[in-house]
Amino acid sequence: MPQQLALSRAAKLIGVSRAALQKRIKDGGLHSFDGTISTEELLRIYPDLKLEDSGLFEQTRKIKEEAFRRRIMDRTLPAKEVLAERLFEQGMELNDLKLHLQRYHTLVVGLQARIQALAGTAAPAAQSALEQLDQWLERELRHVLGEEQKPDSLAVMDAMLKVMSAHVTLQPSGRDFFVEGNDSLLEAALKAGLALNYGCSSGNCGLCKARVISGQVMQTKHYDYVLSDPEKQQGYTLMCCHTAVSDVVLEALEARSASDIPKQQLTARVKAVTQLSNDMMLLHLQTPRSHRLRFLAGQSVTLGHTAAGSAEFPIASCPCNDRDLQFHVERGLGGAFGQRVWNGMKAGESVTVYGPWGDYLLDEDAQGGLIFIAFDRGFAPIKSLLEHTMARESNEEMGLIWGASSPDGHYMNNLCRAWSDALETFRYLPVSMANRDSADAAVAGVVERLLAEFPRVRQADLYLAGPEAFIAPAVAQLVAAGFQKSRLTAMAV
Ligand code: FES
Numbered sequence: 001m002p003q004q005l006a007l008s009r010a011a012k013l014i015g016v017s018r019a020a021l022q023k024r025i026k027d028g029g030l031h032s033f034d035g036t037i038s039t040e041e042l043l044r045i046y047p048d049l050k051l052e053d054s055g056l057f058e059q060t061r062k063i064k065e066e067a068f069r070r071r072i073m074d075r076t077l078p079a080k081e082v083l084a085e086r087l088f089e090q091g092m093e094l095n096d097l098k099l100h101l102q103r104y105h106t107l108v109v110g111l112q113a114r115i116q117a118l119a120g121t122a123a124p125a126a127q128s129a130l131e132q133l134d135q136w137l138e139r140e141l142r143h144v145l146g147e148e149q150k151p152d153s154l155a156v157m158d159a160m161l162k163v164m165s166a167h168v169t170l171q172p173s174g175r176d177f178f179v180e181g182n183d184s185l186l187e188a189a190l191k192a193g194l195a196l197n198y199g200c201s202s203g204n205c206g207l208c209k210a211r212v213i214s215g216q217v218m219q220t221k222h223y224d225y226v227l228s229d230p231e232k233q234q235g236y237t238l239m240c241c242h243t244a245v246s247d248v249v250l251e252a253l254e255a256r257s258a259s260d261i262p263k264q265q266l267t268a269r270v271k272a273v274t275q276l277s278n279d280m281m282l283l284h285l286q287t288p289r290s291h292r293l294r295f296l297a298g299q300s301v302t303l304g305h306t307a308a309g310s311a312e313f314p315i316a317s318c319p320c321n322d323r324d325l326q327f328h329v330e331r332g333l334g335g336a337f338g339q340r341v342w343n344g345m346k347a348g349e350s351v352t353v354y355g356p357w358g359d360y361l362l363d364e365d366a367q368g369g370l371i372f373i374a375f376d377r378g379f380a381p382i383k384s385l386l387e388h389t390m391a392r393e394s395n396e397e398m399g400l401i402w403g404a405s406s407p408d409g410h411y412m413n414n415l416c417r418a419w420s421d422a423l424e425t426f427r428y429l430p431v432s433m434a435n436r437d438s439a440d441a442a443v444a445g446v447v448e449r450l451l452a453e454f455p456r457v458r459q460a461d462l463y464l465a466g467p468e469a470f471i472a473p474a475v476a477q478l479v480a481a482g483f484q485k486s487r488l489t490a491m492a493v
Contacts, residue, residue, distance in 0.1 A: 003155040004036040008176050009167055011393075013157055014046050019395035019425055039154035078164070078243070079182055085218055085245040086163045112137050166244035170194070171213060171251045184220060185210070185239040185250070191320050193391030195255040195296055201240045202290040208239040215248030255296060258359040266291045268325060270349045273341060277411035279331040280377070282316075283341050285351055287323045293353055295319055297362065297388030298381050298491075301355030303327065308340035312357065314465075314493050316380035318387035325353065328380040328411075360465070360491040362389065368459035369397040373450065373474065375433070375443075375466025376405055378493055379412065382465050390423070398426045399454050403433045403446040403470070429453055439469040440477075447477045461487050468492040 011018040021037070024030035024045070031041055077083065112134065119130035165180045168188070177192035179185060186208050189196050199205035203223025212235040221241040239252070255261055268285040276282050283303075287293055293301070297318050304310035311334035317326035329341045362370070362385055370389065372382045379402055389398060400419075404410045410430045420428040431449050433442035450457060462483065464474055471492045479485055 003039045003152060003158065004033065005039060005042070005154070005158060006036055006167070006176075007032070008178070009158065009161070010037045010042055012165070012178060013154060013161060014042060017423075018393045022395040023424065039152050039158075042154055077181070079220065082182075082218060082220070082243055082245060083163060085216065086166070089216060089246040090159060090162060108137070108141065112141075162247070166215075167247045168215075168244055169247075169249045170254070171249060173254055175254075179244045182220070182243070184241060184243055185217065185237075185248075187240075187322065188244075189239070190322065191391065192393075193297075193318070193320050193388050195260075195319065196239065196252055197255065197260075198240060198294060200290060201292050203238055203241045206238065209236050210239050210250045210252035211235050212237055213249040213251055216245040217242040217248060218245045255294075256364075258296065258299065258356075258361065261294055261296060261299075261356060263355065264293060265352065265354045266293060267350050268293075268353050270345055270347050270351060271324070272347055273345050276328070277406075277408040279406065279408075280411045281329045281331070281341050283327040283329050283345070285325040285327070285353065287325065287353070289323065292323055293325060293356070295356035297384045298360040299356035299358045299384075300360075300381070301325075301353050301357065303337060304352035304354065305337055305340055305345075305349070309336040310352070310354075311335050311337040312355075314358075314360075314381035314384070314491070315356070316383050318384050318391060320388065320391040328377055330377050333377075358491070360385075360463075360489065362463070363461060363489075364392075366461045367396075368461065369399070369456050371399045371401070371450070371454055371457055371460045371462050373446065373462060373464045373466075374400065374402040375446070375464075375470035375474070376403070376409055378464070378466030378470075378491070380465075381491055381493065382463065383412070385463060386419070390419070390426075395425065397456060397460075398423075399429070399457075399460075400427070401429045401431060401446060401450050401454070403431045403442065403466075405433045405442065407432075407434060409433075427454070440473045443470055443473045443477055447474065447481065451481065458483070461489070464488065464490040465493055 005013065007021055008018050011021050021030065025032050030037065030045055078086070115130055115134045115137065119127050119134060122130055165178045167176060167178055168185065169176045175194060177189055177194060179188040183191070186196065186198055186201065197207055199207035203221060203225055206225040209227070209231070217237050219241055220243045223238055223241040225238060227236055227238070266287055268287045270283070271286045272282075272284040274282045274284070295301070295315060300312050300314045302310050302312045313327045313329065313334065315325060316328050317324055329338050331342055332338070334341070360381055372386060374382045382400065386398070386400065389396065400416060402410055402416065410416070413430060416428040416430070419426050429449060431446050433445060436442035436445060462478065464471055471490050475485075475488055475490055478488060
């Protein structure tokens with residue numbers, strides 16, 4: 001009998017994004033029932049799917065590696081203790097199923113005996129009906145018990161996936177994610193773009209407390225924080241020190257606004273400094289394992305160096321990047337700190353990170369699509385928003401239009417093209433603003449292409465970022481073109 005699978009599990013099983021399945025459902029090409037899809041229906045759409053060749057798994061992995069470079073999918077097996085617990089859970093489920101089947105079999109055999117007994121004593125008319133019923137039951141039982149059933153390959157794959165990864169649903173938001181490899185609940189949630197509450201990531205502060213509503217979790221790291229007895233009785237756990245053994249439902253709150261995120265100060269190390277173009281340098285920092293930066297996509301921080309002062313920069317990476325923080329430092333900007341980046345900042349140096357600041361944030365409840373408009377270095381915070389949206393596997397249609405003043409100003413062109421190739425729901429349009437007489441004229445060129453080439457732009461929410469010289473005229477021109485100011489979110493960088 002076909003098995004019903006939750007949408008995210010079905011997507012994971014066949015190696016496509018949840019957004020891609022949602023789109024097929026919306027277009028009428030795939031039937032769903034109550035948020036689930038049957039394995040039969042999935043095989044109808046993907047008839048050649050086999051675990052052993054796993055073409056779709058491989059294809060998706062490649063796309064993700066190319067598109068997100070940073071995030072090589074964690075192919076590590078979970079620790080043997082976790083695997084053993086998951087197998088035990090599967091065994092329990094199987095045993096439960098066997099017991100149920102035995103009970104049904106006994107019931108049907110008993111029913112048949114009763115029908116036969118009644119047929120012997122019933123009036124002739126009823127006797128014939130009972131005999132017919134008995135014969136039908138006999139035939140059906142022979143058919144069902146003797147039939148060679150083809151195994152449901154997707155159900156088998158799903159059982160295997162349940163051993164390799166666990167599905168977690170959050171209450172009250174209803175959002176979900178998978179725990180893979182040796183990730184803790186917290187690490188897996190952050191990779192999936194969820195802004196859960198946490199502090200030290202190492203079992204000391206208690207800020208990542210969450211209540212397990214159903215399912216099994218298992219401790220994977222030592223922790224010093226002491227949960228009170230009532231908390232233990234109510235099922236509270238520390239997400240940074242536990243992983244999921246079975247599918248789990250957790251009660252945990254997510255940050256929804258900048259005011260939900262506390263100001264933090266930490267010392268990070270320079271991982272790399274890489275020149276991206278004539279005028280743009282990528283500064284890549286890594287935070288300590290025990291002290292990560294909690295922030296929302298689109299926010300900024302102040303970076304400081306003992307020998308070079310401090311300056312504020314938008315974060316050009318997403319919170320899903322774990323301990324990695326990236327910044328785009330333009331030549332001549334950021335004062336003495338910027339000079340240090342350009343003139344010899346080395347891997348291993350210490351940089352103080354203070355923040356986060358700002359409320360250039362996505363409205364995650366918005367519908368109607370997202371269009372990002374970057375001018376020159378404004379790509380940095382937009383990259384953070386885009387990566388966050390992709391990590392959440394949002395099914396929103398997205399577009400990026402990037403106006404650049406210099407010939408090599410689209411300094412991450414390849415990355416944007418890879419996103420565009422990988423995601424059906426994403427469109428990228430680079431626009432040159434070189435040789436324009438004024439900022440107004442440069443912006444007018446971008447707005448003109450936006451209106452001409454993004455047909456759904458008027459339903460979408462627009463996010464703009466770039467130097468003030470471009471942002472002010474861009475907002476003015478869009479409002480003049482009939483866009484509501486409330487649908488424009490702008491940031492001068
Ligand atoms: S984040 Fe501090 S205990 Fe988990």
